[in-house]
Amino acid sequence: MQIPVVRNILEANDRMSAELKKLFDDRGILVLNLMSSPGAGKTALLEKTLAELAGEYKMAVIEGDLQTDNDARRVAATGAQAVQINTDGGCHLDGSMVLSALESLDLDGLDILFIENVGNLVCPAEFNLGEDACVALLSVTEGDDKPEKYPLLFHKSEAMVLNKVDLLPYVDFDLDKAAGQGKRINEDIQVFPLSCRSGEGLAPWYEWLRTKVTDKKG
Amino acid sequence: MSIVQNLLDLIRQEMATHNVSTLHSVKIKHGKLTHVVPEALDFAWEALTRDTEFEGAGLETEEVPLVLKCGGCGREFTPEGLAAMISPCPYCEEQIGHELVSGRELHIEHIEAE
Numbered sequence: 001m002q003i004p005v006v007r008n009i010l011e012a013n014d015r016m017s018a019e020l021k022k023l024f025d026d027r028g029i030l031v032l033n034l035m036s037s038p039g040a041g042k043t044a045l046l047e048k049t050l051a052e053l054a055g056e057y058k059m060a061v062i063e064g065d066l067q068t069d070n071d072a073r074r075v076a077a078t079g080a081q082a083v084q085i086n087t088d089g090g091c092h093l094d095g096s097m098v099l100s101a102l103e104s105l106d107l108d109g110l111d112i113l114f115i116e117n118v119g120n121l122v123c124p125a126e127f128n129l130g131e132d133a134c135v136a137l138l139s140v141t142e143g144d145d146k147p148e149k150y151p152l153l154f155h156k157s158e159a160m161v162l163n164k165v166d167l168l169p170y171v172d173f174d175l176d177k178a179a180g181q182g183k184r185i186n187e188d189i190q191v192f193p194l195s196c197r198s199g200e201g202l203a204p205w206y207e208w209l210r211t212k213v214t215d216k217k218g
Numbered sequence: 219m220s221i222v223q224n225l226l227d228l229i230r231q232e233m234a235t236h237n238v239s240t241l242h243s244v245k246i247k248h249g250k251l252t253h254v255v256p257e258a259l260d261f262a263w264e265a266l267t268r269d270t271e272f273e274g275a276g277l278e279t280e281e282v283p284l285v286l287k288c289g290g291c292g293r294e295f296t297p298e299g300l301a302a303m304i305s306p307c308p309y310c311e312e313q314i315g316h317e318l319v320s321g322r323e324l325h326i327e328h329i330e331a332e
Contacts, residue, residue, distance in 0.1 A: 003236050005326040009225050009246065094220065122253045126324075127220075151303035152251055155318070184304040187289065187315040 013127055016095030020130025023102075024113070030209075030216040031113045033129050035153055036137035037146075038119030041163040043071045044196035045137065045205075046114055050078040053206060057111035057213060062101045064093040064118045071116065081105060092123035098130065111213055121150040132216060133158040136182075140164045140173035147181035154182050159190045159208060166195040221254065222262040225326065226272070233331055242330040243276035250284040250302065251321035282323045289315020 008014065024031045034042045043063075050059055060081035063072045072084035083101045085093060098115065105113075115131065117124040125134075136157040138146050141164055147154040154160060160182045162175060179191045190208060194201030229244060248254040256279045263277040284302050287294050290312025297305035306313045 001238075001332055002328050002330050003232060003238070004328045005228070005232050006328075007228055007232075008325045009221055009228065010324060012224055012227065090220070092220075123220075126253060148304055152253065155251070155303065181304055184313050 013095045017128035017130045020095060020098060024130055027107055028217045029110050029113050030213050031131045033115045033117060033131035033134045035117045035124045035134060037121055037142060040137045040139040041196050042116050042137055043074055046075055047078055048196050048202060050080040054079060058109050059112045060105055060110055062098060062115045064116060087118055091118055091120050092127050093117050093129060094127045095129055121153050125153040125156055135159045135161060137161045137163055138178060140167055140171050144174045144178040147178060147185055151185050154185045157189060162193040164195055165193045165200060166198040219262045222259060222266050226266060228326060229329060232329060238331040240332050241272050241275040243278060244329045245278040245327040247280050247282050247323050247325055247327050249282045249321040249323040252324045282320055284321035285319040286316040287319050288312050294319055
Protein backbone atom coordinates (compact mmCIF):
# COMPACT_ATOMS: atom_id res chain seq x y z
CA MET A 1 0.00 0.00 0.00
CA GLN A 2 1.01 3.57 -0.57
CA ILE A 3 1.57 5.66 2.55
CA PRO A 4 1.68 9.42 2.06
CA VAL A 5 4.42 10.91 4.20
CA VAL A 6 5.38 14.46 3.19
CA ARG A 7 8.15 15.06 5.69
CA ASN A 8 11.22 17.19 5.24
CA ILE A 9 14.16 14.83 4.87
CA LEU A 10 16.47 17.11 6.85
CA GLU A 11 13.88 17.72 9.59
CA ALA A 12 16.09 16.09 12.24
CA ASN A 13 18.81 18.65 11.51
CA ASP A 14 16.32 21.52 11.32
CA ARG A 15 14.92 20.50 14.70
CA MET A 16 18.39 20.41 16.22
CA SER A 17 19.20 23.76 14.63
CA ALA A 18 16.08 25.26 16.23
CA GLU A 19 17.16 23.92 19.64
CA LEU A 20 20.63 25.38 19.20
CA LYS A 21 19.13 28.71 18.10
CA LYS A 22 17.03 28.83 21.26
CA LEU A 23 20.02 28.04 23.46
CA PHE A 24 22.05 30.82 21.79
CA ASP A 25 19.11 33.26 21.89
CA ASP A 26 18.57 32.69 25.61
CA ARG A 27 22.18 33.63 26.23
CA GLY A 28 22.21 36.50 23.75
CA ILE A 29 25.12 35.03 21.79
CA LEU A 30 25.50 36.11 18.17
CA VAL A 31 26.28 33.01 16.08
CA LEU A 32 27.74 33.28 12.58
CA ASN A 33 28.24 30.40 10.16
CA LEU A 34 31.22 31.09 7.88
CA MET A 35 31.28 29.28 4.57
CA SER A 36 33.69 29.38 1.63
CA SER A 37 35.92 27.26 -0.59
CA PRO A 38 39.07 25.92 1.06
CA GLY A 39 41.71 28.63 1.13
CA ALA A 40 39.45 31.67 0.74
CA GLY A 41 40.57 32.98 4.12
CA LYS A 42 37.99 32.03 6.75
CA THR A 43 40.65 31.35 9.37
CA ALA A 44 42.62 34.47 8.41
CA LEU A 45 39.48 36.60 8.79
CA LEU A 46 38.86 35.05 12.21
CA GLU A 47 42.46 35.59 13.34
CA LYS A 48 42.18 39.30 12.46
CA THR A 49 38.73 39.72 13.94
CA LEU A 50 39.49 37.88 17.19
CA ALA A 51 42.67 39.90 17.69
CA GLU A 52 41.20 43.30 16.80
CA LEU A 53 37.93 42.99 18.72
CA ALA A 54 39.41 41.14 21.72
CA GLY A 55 38.99 44.22 23.93
CA GLU A 56 35.32 44.64 23.00
CA TYR A 57 33.82 41.17 22.93
CA LYS A 58 34.24 37.70 24.32
CA MET A 59 34.40 35.41 21.31
CA ALA A 60 34.78 31.70 20.59
CA VAL A 61 35.21 29.58 17.49
CA ILE A 62 34.05 26.15 16.41
CA GLU A 63 36.36 24.91 13.67
CA GLY A 64 35.18 22.32 11.16
CA ASP A 65 37.74 20.46 9.09
CA LEU A 66 38.11 17.02 7.58
CA GLN A 67 41.30 16.47 9.55
CA THR A 68 43.93 18.23 11.72
CA ASP A 69 43.54 20.87 14.39
CA ASN A 70 45.72 23.39 12.54
CA ASP A 71 42.96 26.01 12.33
CA ALA A 72 41.91 25.64 15.96
CA ARG A 73 45.52 26.20 17.00
CA ARG A 74 45.81 29.30 14.78
CA VAL A 75 42.63 30.70 16.28
CA ALA A 76 43.55 29.77 19.87
CA ALA A 77 46.81 31.69 19.44
CA THR A 78 44.71 34.90 19.53
CA GLY A 79 43.54 33.96 23.02
CA ALA A 80 39.98 33.04 22.00
CA GLN A 81 38.38 29.73 22.91
CA ALA A 82 38.49 27.28 20.02
CA VAL A 83 37.04 23.81 19.56
CA GLN A 84 37.97 21.63 16.62
CA ILE A 85 35.48 19.29 14.98
CA ASN A 86 37.02 16.72 12.64
CA THR A 87 34.37 15.46 10.25
CA ASP A 88 36.69 12.66 9.12
CA GLY A 89 35.77 13.04 5.47
CA GLY A 90 32.34 14.64 5.95
CA CYS A 91 31.91 17.65 3.67
CA HIS A 92 29.84 19.84 6.04
CA LEU A 93 28.97 20.41 9.68
CA ASP A 94 25.55 19.48 11.02
CA GLY A 95 23.59 20.40 14.12
CA SER A 96 24.65 17.36 16.14
CA MET A 97 28.34 18.17 15.62
CA VAL A 98 27.82 21.72 16.88
CA LEU A 99 25.88 20.40 19.86
CA SER A 100 28.71 18.06 20.84
CA ALA A 101 31.28 20.85 20.35
CA LEU A 102 29.36 22.94 22.89
CA GLU A 103 30.34 20.44 25.60
CA SER A 104 33.89 21.76 25.29
CA LEU A 105 32.94 25.44 25.20
CA ASP A 106 32.33 27.85 28.04
CA LEU A 107 29.34 29.89 26.86
CA ASP A 108 29.26 32.17 29.92
CA GLY A 109 29.48 35.80 28.94
CA LEU A 110 30.15 34.92 25.31
CA ASP A 111 29.19 37.65 22.81
CA ILE A 112 30.02 36.01 19.49
CA LEU A 113 30.40 32.39 18.43
CA PHE A 114 31.90 31.87 14.98
CA ILE A 115 31.35 28.52 13.32
CA GLU A 116 33.94 27.97 10.60
CA ASN A 117 32.35 25.42 8.33
CA VAL A 118 34.21 22.85 6.22
CA GLY A 119 35.66 24.48 3.09
CA ASN A 120 32.99 23.75 0.48
CA LEU A 121 30.47 25.94 -1.35
CA VAL A 122 27.85 23.23 -1.74
CA CYS A 123 26.76 20.96 1.13
CA PRO A 124 27.24 23.31 4.11
CA ALA A 125 24.51 25.54 2.70
CA GLU A 126 21.93 22.77 3.26
CA PHE A 127 22.52 22.30 6.99
CA ASN A 128 21.40 24.96 9.46
CA LEU A 129 23.46 25.16 12.66
CA GLY A 130 21.34 27.44 14.84
CA GLU A 131 23.13 30.49 13.44
CA ASP A 132 21.81 34.06 13.33
CA ALA A 133 23.41 34.63 9.97
CA CYS A 134 25.52 32.92 7.34
CA VAL A 135 28.55 34.66 5.91
CA ALA A 136 29.86 33.66 2.47
CA LEU A 137 33.53 34.30 1.75
CA LEU A 138 35.11 34.48 -1.66
CA SER A 139 38.67 35.41 -2.47
CA VAL A 140 39.78 37.25 -5.60
CA THR A 141 42.01 34.33 -6.60
CA GLU A 142 38.82 32.35 -7.28
CA GLY A 143 36.42 32.95 -10.17
CA ASP A 144 34.26 36.07 -10.00
CA ASP A 145 31.26 34.00 -11.15
CA LYS A 146 31.05 31.88 -8.00
CA PRO A 147 27.74 33.43 -6.80
CA GLU A 148 26.09 32.48 -10.08
CA LYS A 149 27.52 28.96 -9.87
CA TYR A 150 26.68 28.33 -6.21
CA PRO A 151 23.52 30.41 -5.75
CA LEU A 152 22.11 28.73 -2.64
CA LEU A 153 25.03 29.77 -0.44
CA PHE A 154 24.68 33.42 -1.46
CA HIS A 155 20.89 33.28 -1.28
CA LYS A 156 21.19 32.18 2.36
CA SER A 157 23.96 34.54 3.44
CA GLU A 158 23.52 37.99 4.98
CA ALA A 159 27.06 39.02 4.21
CA MET A 160 29.53 38.33 1.43
CA VAL A 161 33.21 38.91 2.17
CA LEU A 162 35.51 39.36 -0.84
CA ASN A 163 38.95 38.65 0.59
CA LYS A 164 42.49 39.19 -0.76
CA VAL A 165 41.70 42.48 -2.55
CA ASP A 166 45.42 43.36 -2.19
CA LEU A 167 45.93 40.84 -5.04
CA LEU A 168 43.46 42.52 -7.43
CA PRO A 169 46.23 44.08 -9.61
CA TYR A 170 47.55 40.57 -10.34
CA VAL A 171 44.35 38.65 -11.05
CA ASP A 172 41.41 38.96 -13.44
CA PHE A 173 38.76 39.06 -10.74
CA ASP A 174 36.02 41.63 -11.41
CA LEU A 175 34.90 42.86 -7.99
CA ASP A 176 31.78 44.61 -9.32
CA LYS A 177 30.73 41.53 -11.23
CA ALA A 178 30.98 39.25 -8.18
CA ALA A 179 29.22 41.79 -5.93
CA GLY A 180 26.55 42.37 -8.59
CA GLN A 181 25.83 38.65 -8.91
CA GLY A 182 25.58 38.40 -5.14
CA LYS A 183 23.06 41.27 -5.09
CA ARG A 184 21.02 39.73 -7.89
CA ILE A 185 20.71 36.47 -5.99
CA ASN A 186 20.11 38.20 -2.67
CA GLU A 187 19.18 41.87 -2.82
CA ASP A 188 19.94 42.44 0.88
CA ILE A 189 23.38 40.86 0.98
CA GLN A 190 26.07 43.11 2.50
CA VAL A 191 29.33 43.08 0.54
CA PHE A 192 32.71 43.55 2.24
CA PRO A 193 35.73 43.75 -0.07
CA LEU A 194 38.77 43.44 2.20
CA SER A 195 42.23 42.03 2.69
CA CYS A 196 43.10 40.11 5.83
CA ARG A 197 46.76 40.46 4.81
CA SER A 198 46.92 44.24 4.40
CA GLY A 199 44.06 45.09 6.75
CA GLU A 200 42.32 47.12 4.03
CA GLY A 201 38.51 47.14 4.25
CA LEU A 202 38.29 45.39 7.63
CA ALA A 203 36.71 48.39 9.41
CA PRO A 204 33.27 48.07 7.73
CA TRP A 205 33.27 44.35 8.52
CA TYR A 206 33.90 45.08 12.22
CA GLU A 207 31.15 47.73 12.13
CA TRP A 208 28.71 45.16 10.73
CA LEU A 209 29.67 42.72 13.50
CA ARG A 210 29.12 45.41 16.16
CA THR A 211 25.66 46.13 14.75
CA LYS A 212 24.80 42.43 14.73
CA VAL A 213 25.92 42.01 18.37
CA THR A 214 23.88 45.05 19.43
CA ASP A 215 20.81 43.75 17.55
CA LYS A 216 21.20 40.33 19.16
CA LYS A 217 21.41 41.70 22.67
CA GLY A 218 18.31 43.77 21.98
CA MET B 219 25.14 10.20 2.15
CA SER B 220 23.78 12.35 5.02
CA ILE B 221 20.57 12.95 3.11
CA VAL B 222 19.99 9.22 2.59
CA GLN B 223 20.85 8.48 6.23
CA ASN B 224 18.23 11.02 7.32
CA LEU B 225 15.80 9.54 4.80
CA LEU B 226 16.28 6.01 6.17
CA ASP B 227 15.62 7.22 9.72
CA LEU B 228 12.34 8.80 8.61
CA ILE B 229 11.28 5.69 6.68
CA ARG B 230 11.91 3.52 9.76
CA GLN B 231 9.80 5.86 11.88
CA GLU B 232 6.96 5.95 9.36
CA MET B 233 6.95 2.17 8.89
CA ALA B 234 6.74 1.64 12.65
CA THR B 235 3.90 4.18 12.88
CA HIS B 236 1.94 2.46 10.13
CA ASN B 237 2.85 -1.01 11.29
CA VAL B 238 4.35 -2.23 8.01
CA SER B 239 7.53 -4.23 7.61
CA THR B 240 8.41 -4.57 3.92
CA LEU B 241 9.46 -1.52 1.96
CA HIS B 242 8.90 -1.64 -1.81
CA SER B 243 9.83 1.90 -2.73
CA VAL B 244 10.08 5.47 -1.58
CA LYS B 245 9.43 8.63 -3.56
CA ILE B 246 11.13 11.90 -2.76
CA LYS B 247 10.91 15.37 -4.26
CA HIS B 248 13.89 17.69 -4.48
CA GLY B 249 13.91 21.33 -5.48
CA LYS B 250 16.12 22.56 -8.32
CA LEU B 251 18.02 24.81 -5.92
CA THR B 252 18.87 22.09 -3.39
CA HIS B 253 22.16 20.42 -3.97
CA VAL B 254 20.75 17.04 -4.74
CA VAL B 255 22.24 14.97 -7.53
CA PRO B 256 19.82 12.09 -8.19
CA GLU B 257 22.63 9.77 -9.34
CA ALA B 258 24.52 10.43 -6.09
CA LEU B 259 21.36 9.71 -4.10
CA ASP B 260 20.87 6.45 -6.00
CA PHE B 261 24.44 5.49 -5.23
CA ALA B 262 24.09 6.32 -1.53
CA TRP B 263 20.73 4.52 -1.41
CA GLU B 264 22.30 1.35 -2.85
CA ALA B 265 25.23 1.53 -0.46
CA LEU B 266 23.23 2.24 2.68
CA THR B 267 20.40 -0.24 2.10
CA ARG B 268 22.64 -3.18 1.16
CA ASP B 269 22.39 -5.98 3.74
CA THR B 270 19.57 -4.18 5.55
CA GLU B 271 15.82 -4.77 5.75
CA PHE B 272 15.46 -2.28 2.86
CA GLU B 273 17.73 -4.09 0.37
CA GLY B 274 16.15 -4.11 -3.08
CA ALA B 275 13.64 -1.34 -2.35
CA GLY B 276 13.44 1.36 -5.03
CA LEU B 277 14.17 5.06 -4.73
CA GLU B 278 12.21 7.38 -6.98
CA THR B 279 13.21 11.04 -7.27
CA GLU B 280 11.36 13.97 -8.81
CA GLU B 281 12.79 17.44 -9.30
CA VAL B 282 10.67 20.46 -8.36
CA PRO B 283 11.35 23.35 -10.74
CA LEU B 284 12.71 26.68 -9.60
CA VAL B 285 9.94 29.31 -9.47
CA LEU B 286 10.75 32.94 -8.72
CA LYS B 287 8.41 35.82 -7.97
CA CYS B 288 9.66 38.93 -9.71
CA GLY B 289 10.95 41.72 -7.47
CA GLY B 290 9.57 44.28 -9.92
CA CYS B 291 6.16 43.22 -11.28
CA GLY B 292 5.41 40.39 -8.83
CA ARG B 293 4.65 37.81 -11.50
CA GLU B 294 5.93 34.29 -11.09
CA PHE B 295 8.26 32.67 -13.59
CA THR B 296 10.56 29.69 -14.06
CA PRO B 297 13.92 30.98 -15.26
CA GLU B 298 15.37 29.46 -18.39
CA GLY B 299 19.02 28.63 -18.82
CA LEU B 300 21.81 27.65 -16.56
CA ALA B 301 22.37 30.77 -14.44
CA ALA B 302 18.90 30.31 -13.08
CA MET B 303 19.09 32.42 -9.96
CA ILE B 304 20.20 35.60 -11.66
CA SER B 305 17.81 35.57 -14.62
CA PRO B 306 15.90 38.72 -15.51
CA CYS B 307 12.11 38.58 -15.28
CA PRO B 308 10.67 37.56 -18.68
CA TYR B 309 7.78 40.06 -18.26
CA CYS B 310 9.46 43.24 -17.04
CA GLU B 311 13.19 42.40 -17.21
CA GLU B 312 13.75 43.27 -13.54
CA GLN B 313 16.94 41.56 -12.31
CA ILE B 314 16.91 42.30 -8.61
CA GLY B 315 14.83 41.22 -5.67
CA HIS B 316 13.21 38.03 -6.93
CA GLU B 317 11.65 35.94 -4.22
CA LEU B 318 11.97 32.17 -4.15
CA VAL B 319 8.58 30.46 -4.54
CA SER B 320 9.74 26.89 -5.05
CA GLY B 321 12.98 25.04 -5.58
CA ARG B 322 14.17 24.51 -1.99
CA GLU B 323 12.09 21.40 -1.31
CA LEU B 324 13.63 18.20 -0.04
CA HIS B 325 10.97 15.89 1.27
CA ILE B 326 9.52 12.41 1.16
CA GLU B 327 6.32 12.21 -0.83
CA HIS B 328 5.22 8.67 -0.03
CA ILE B 329 6.41 5.17 0.68
CA GLU B 330 5.12 1.90 -0.79
CA ALA B 331 5.16 -0.75 1.88
CA GLU B 332 3.24 -3.57 3.48
